Amino acid sequence: MTSPVTDTKTIPDLLAGKGVRLTAPRRAVLDVLVAQAAPLAVAEIHAKLGNRRINLVSVYRTMRLLSQLGLVRLADESKGTQRFELSEAFTGHHHHLVCEQCGLVEDLEGCWLGVNMLDALNRRVRRARQFRVTSHDLKLFGLCQRCGSA
Amino acid sequence: MTSPVTDTKTIPDLLAGKGVRLTAPRRAVLDVLVAQAAPLAVAEIHAKLGNRRINLVSVYRTMRLLSQLGLVRLADESKGTQRFELSEAFTGHHHHLVCEQCGLVEDLEGCWLGVNMLDALNRRVRRARQFRVTSHDLKLFGLCQRCGSA
DNA sequence: GTCTCTGCAAAACTTTTGCAGTGTG
């Protein structure tokens, strides 16, 4: 009963069919994301890789690859920096708290939007605006614990 | 019964107290935003200013100033570019449709989240996470008319 | 005259691209 990501078998096999290798650097990036319960900036991921001498550019390339493969998701781009997290297949559908002061992004478990409401909204938008909704994102802005108590 | 923004009297007076002048370039930027029903990128605003020889840097500075004054709001930062719109005091509270393919952002009138649900959510987040919610943002991702029919 | 604002140039940052070299099947 291992995590789908840390499982040494399923993911590499899944990728092999596409000619993609789950190399040590990529594995390391995924490990960093698995250990985190919130979106991480590319620079933060790179920093957490520590002494493994992995180039920042490789982290960028890895993030784009993993996004295309659906393993990872670009969860936030505020303050001019991309923040990634494991895709919802692994984390479950959820939303985020965003601190307006320091830019910290935290996970908020679960989805609070009713399925009925979302269905109605999607249908309406599709009919009235010819816009096909594929996903949604709810963010709560405010002050995090640190900034709020300061 | 003029719009609060196009009204030549209230806004300048409001700013005067802070030592801020509503100059021609700033007025021009506001006019562009008023004429638009969706968030605009800084480069787009600059382009719409056309032959008025206003520097791109001045547009950036104007946007930051207007944001601080609460007249304008940073509505979206996807694809690495900031997009601004008039603040909700003028446009009313609303959300956005974001095309995942071309990055187009459209307005979606009104708020679909129930007040009761939001209140409960805010209280819960405040209690459990010491996070003080001040606002929220709902985005629907998908394909716009152009990209969806292609 | 003072203080704000603007334009131009340059800098800072994040992200992408080119290319040569490494490694693996």
Place this chain on the structure above:
DNA sequence: CACACTGCAAAAGTTTTGCAGAGAC
């Protein structure tokens, strides 16, 4: 060998900063 991957350097794109001159009150 072929092909994917990585690192280094350079480029590209957006946003910010410095400074001197122009403009408003």
